[in-house]
Amino acid sequence: MNIILSGVGGNGVVLTTRIIAEAALMEGIDVRVGEVHGLAMRGGTVVSHLRLGPDAKGVLIPQRMADMMLSFEPLEAIRQMKFLKRGAKVIINNDPYVGVDAHLGLSRYPDLCRVIEQIQETQDLVDVPATHLALKAGNVVMTNVVMLGTLSASRELPIRREVLLEAIKSRVPPHTIDRNIKAFELGEKAFQEWEQKRACQTGS
Amino acid sequence: MEKKNRILGGAGEKVLLTGNEAIARGCLEAGVVVATAYPGTPATTIMEKLGEVAPELGFHAELSVNEAVAFEVAAGAAMAGVRSLMATKMLGVNLIADPLTVISVTGVRAGLVIVTADDPQQFSSQNAEDTRFFGMLAKVPVLEPMDGQEAKDMARYAFELSEELELPVFLRITPRICHSSFPVEFGEVRRPKRNGKFVRDPKRFVMISTYSRPRQKLLNEKIIRARSIADTNPWNRSFNFQNGMMVDPGKVYNTFGIIASGMTFPYVQEVLEVTKVNAKVLKLATTYPLPENLITEFLREMDQVLIVEENDGVTELLTRALAQRKRLNVRIMGKDEGLIPMSGELNPDIVGDAMEKLFGIKFREDLTEAYLKAEKELVSQRVPALCAGCPHRSSYYSIREALRRKGRGGSIMGDRGCYNQGAYEPLEGIDSCICMGASIAMASGISHSGTNEPVLSVIGDGTFYHSGIPSLLNAVHNRSNIVSLIFDNSITAMTGHQMNPGTGINLMGESTGFANLKKIVQACGVERVQVISAFDTKKLIEAVMEEIDQPGPSVIISRAPCALVVERNIRKRKMEMYRAEVDLEKCIGCKACMKKIGCPAFGWSNEPKPHLEILPHCNGCGLCVETCPFGAISVPGKPDDALGISVKHREVKS
Numbered sequence: 001m002n003i004i005l006s007g008v009g010g011n012g013v014v015l016t017t018r019i020i021a022e023a024a025l026m027e028g029i030d031v032r033v034g035e036v037h038g039l040a041m042r043g044g045t046v047v048s049h050l051r052l053g054p055d056a057k058g059v060l061i062p063q064r065m066a067d068m069m070l071s072f073e074p075l076e077a078i079r080q081m082k083f084l085k086r087g088a089k090v091i092i093n094n095d096p097y098v099g100v101d102a103h104l105g106l107s108r109y110p111d112l113c114r115v116i117e118q119i120q121e122t123q124d125l126v127d128v129p130a131t132h133l134a135l136k137a138g139n140v141v142m143t144n145v146v147m148l149g150t151l152s153a154s155r156e157l158p159i160r161r162e163v164l165l166e167a168i169k170s171r172v173p174p175h176t177i178d179r180n181i182k183a184f185e186l187g188e189k190a191f192q193e194w195e196q197k198r199a200c201q202t203g204s
Numbered sequence: 205m206e207k208k209n210r211i212l213g214g215a216g217e218k219v220l221l222t223g224n225e226a227i228a229r230g231c232l233e234a235g236v237v238v239a240t241a242y243p244g245t246p247a248t249t250i251m252e253k254l255g256e257v258a259p260e261l262g263f264h265a266e267l268s269v270n271e272a273v274a275f276e277v278a279a280g281a282a283m284a285g286v287r288s289l290m291a292t293k294m295l296g297v298n299l300i301a302d303p304l305t306v307i308s309v310t311g312v313r314a315g316l317v318i319v320t321a322d323d324p325q326q327f328s329s330q331n332a333e334d335t336r337f338f339g340m341l342a343k344v345p346v347l348e349p350m351d352g353q354e355a356k357d358m359a360r361y362a363f364e365l366s367e368e369l370e371l372p373v374f375l376r377i378t379p380r381i382c383h384s385s386f387p388v389e390f391g392e393v394r395r396p397k398r399n400g401k402f403v404r405d406p407k408r409f410v411m412i413s414t415y416s417r418p419r420q421k422l423l424n425e426k427i428i429r430a431r432s433i434a435d436t437n438p439w440n441r442s443f444n445f446q447n448g449m450m451v452d453p454g455k456v457y458n459t460f461g462i463i464a465s466g467m468t469f470p471y472v473q474e475v476l477e478v479t480k481v482n483a484k485v486l487k488l489a490t491t492y493p494l495p496e497n498l499i500t501e502f503l504r505e506m507d508q509v510l511i512v513e514e515n516d517g518v519t520e521l522l523t524r525a526l527a528q529r530k531r532l533n534v535r536i537m538g539k540d541e542g543l544i545p546m547s548g549e550l551n552p553d554i555v556g557d558a559m560e561k562l563f564g565i566k567f568r569e570d571l572t573e574a575y576l577k578a579e580k581e582l583v584s585q586r587v588p589a590l591c592a593g594c595p596h597r598s599s600y601y602s603i604r605e606a607l608r609r610k611g612r613g614g615s616i617m618g619d620r621g622c623y624n625q626g627a628y629e630p631l632e633g634i635d636s637c638i639c640m641g642a643s644i645a646m647a648s649g650i651s652h653s654g655t656n657e658p659v660l661s662v663i664g665d666g667t668f669y670h671s672g673i674p675s676l677l678n679a680v681h682n683r684s685n686i687v688s689l690i691f692d693n694s695i696t697a698m699t700g701h702q703m704n705p706g707t708g709i710n711l712m713g714e715s716t717g718f719a720n721l722k723k724i725v726q727a728c729g730v731e732r733v734q735v736i737s738a739f740d741t742k743k744l745i746e747a748v749m750e751e752i753d754q755p756g757p758s759v760i761i762s763r764a765p766c767a768l769v770v771e772r773n774i775r776k777r778k779m780e781m782y783r784a785e786v787d788l789e790k791c792i793g794c795k796a797c798m799k800k801i802g803c804p805a806f807g808w809s810n811e812p813k814p815h816l817e818i819l820p821h822c823n824g825c826g827l828c829v830e831t832c833p834f835g836a837i838s839v840p841g842k843p844d845d846a847l848g849i850s851v852k853h854r855e856v857k858s
Binding site: 022079 | 383386473551553556582583587589628798802804
């Protein structure tokens with residue numbers, strides 16, 4: 001299985017990838033993680049390639065071969081979409097990061113609706129207000145844990161819920177474990193709500 | 205939270221490690237006694253990890269003042285008979301060229317391994333040079349792992365090889381090894397034997413020409429011996445791919461071959477499995493010197509051979525020469541034929557493209573026209589910036605402002621450090637970035653060129669200690685008319701806050717004497733030196749304007765701690781920082797603040813009217829306050845004389 005994780009510096013892309021990779025290893029699944037964090041500072045593009053099971057060969061996923069994406073920022077999802085199979089699931093945090101460079105006209109940040117539309121055209125999109133939910137759980141830094149909750153609930157991952165939670169617990173400060181579990185659960189709930197909403201829309 | 209260092213653990217344990225961590229572990233399994241480095245992305249974490257365990261395991265780990273020193277320290281230890289490591293990014297190898305090309309002549313008495321991180325994609329480097337040429341230059345063997353397990357195992361083996369040949373050995377990696385994570389199975393940790401002793405042997409270690417000449421001959425014999433050792437290196441392996449399956453290399457006969465070095469092998473494997481192109485693959489781990497018998501036998505079976513390697517076509521060059529020498533009639537293809545790109549890192553897609561060109565078989569679906577169109581419409585590169593509250597922003601703003609007020613133009617020669625992020629718009633703080641230590645000397649050159657414009661240079665404290673001091677001495681000695689700014693945050697911030705001689709604490713956690721920057725500058729013979737807070741823009745602007753008019757080199761030390769360090773400390777103590785606020789009545793949405801300093805804590809809102817919004821990562825440095833022509837920005841509660849980031853109040857959070 002091939003998973004792309006994307007976002008901007010400060011989102012926790014690297015840590016989140018490690019958590020999934022460690023959980024996979026606990027499940028006895030082979031794993032490779034490709035990432036670059038040379039000058040990843042707040043606001044710069046960050047991407048990791050996570051490869052599980054028989055796909056765990058080289059550290060880079062070829063284009064059009066990723067089975068899903070977890071994107072912590074909407075525009076970053078589009079930036080990495082070339083790696084996705086058609087129809088692959090994309091879970092995004094729908095909170096855009098518009099840098100000062102965009103306000104200055106040094107770069108562009110497109111209309112958010114246009115971004116969502118573009119992803120939906122070819123992919124199975126799950127959008128989650130993860131930043132908002134993390135704040136609800138107590139701290140914006142847990143946005144990535146909300147996303148992990150959503151990912152877990154999507155049942156795409158060959159990793160059991162309790163193993164993923166175990167990996168999270170081993171990576172966060174001990175006194176924040178309860179808050180992190182809450183964030184995880186909010187992420188799970190967000191997926192269930194999305195499923196219900198979709199069921200209503202498709203009339204099933 | 206994990207307390208234990210990830211590289212510790214018993215034999216047989218399987219742990220997810222980055223390539224850098226795996227190499228650090230390999231050094232522990234080799235029983236390294238002296239480990240040195242100068243921080244440089246992507247190799248930095250090797251020494252960070254070793255530093256964390258060195259006091260406990262009883263070996264010496266240090267961040268040296270520069271790469272040449274780091275290498276000489278490691279080489280000295282190896283001369284004294286203990287295993288030593290030096291880790292660097294490839295640009296650091298340029299600095300060690302001088303000692304390396306002589307240490308290879310003297311040879312070593314215990315394993316001396318140089319880990320060098322090449323950067324073909326230039327994720328964090330000024331060029332994409334290939335360390336293998338330094339291997340050829342100094343006649344030092346080069347090993348290349350394909351993943352984390354090999355990185356660990358080869359790091360350990362490199363010490364053994366170094367001892368067998370009595371030569372330093374390069375372990376060449378790239379960011380895709382350094383920063384990727386792999387499951388790695390541990391071997392036994394070898395207790396470091398700190399029992400070195402230097403035994404005199406002038407004919408070996410005093411390299412005056414009479415003693416050196418015979419040793420040079422010996423070196424040439426050693427590198428020939430290294431070739432035959434490479435022939436039996438267990439990580440050089442061949443594989444046969446038949447209909448997408450890996451089969452016994454002995455049985456099936458393919459006349460198309462691929463030589464894939466280091467971490468390109470998994471890319472080749474994946475492409476052959478998907479495209480079902482039949483090929484015999486030689487996975488190459490010893491890229492200098494080449495295993496000549498092994499490659500000759502491989503070439504004999506082939507009509508065509510594709511060479512897949514990152515950076516320059518070194519294996520291609522050497523293989524062509526070998527084929528000519530052995531009179532083999534085989535077509536050798538690679539970068540020369542344009543099948544493999546000359547620049548940039550490789551990936552499975554690039555290898556797939558090469559296979560499509562050769563055999564017309566597609567590796568994967570093309571990107572759709574619709575996607576390419578949408579990408580073009582929607583996606584643009586984000587422009588990096590200095591962090592919110594970074595003192596360099598304030599310094600650059602002041603320097604540019606001083607030059608603007610002088611109105612005589614001027615150039616600012618930059619150096620190498622995180623202050624490079626100030627090169628982008630809107631700050632555009634530097635006009636050059638060449639290499640560590642180049643700023644002051646290049647400014648000197650411009651000042652002697654006959655220009656009438658002011659000539660300035662900017663260098664960080666770490667870089668100044670690394671290689672700026674000789675340039676400043678030179679500027680004094682040769683009367684360069686320059687103003688040199690030293691941005692002093694008393695730490696090596698760019699690579700993640702490593703200690704330097706100005707920090708007062710070393711990698712082993714020992715408190716040390718520390719360099720007095722101002723006194724060093726004065727001791728170089730600079731008469732005009734001032735130390736100014738980086739956030740005191742008024743004083744900085746005045747100082748720069750004043751020094752421009754003074755003859756001879758003068759130095760302004762612009763001092764403030766790194767914003768990230770301050771933030772971290774404030775958070776650790778559960779205290780709060782000040783934050784800027786925007787007065788909606790006064791803000792007219794002119795973006796003057798953004799255009800002047802482009803702080804990443806600037807956001808924008810159109811509700812109820814277009815105005816500047818301050819994002820949560822503002823830390824109240826207050827630089828923006830003076831950029832607003834309408835007085836719309838303030839940092840509430842912060843005393844007027846408080847400069848930079850400061851603590852608001854103690855707040856104990858649960």
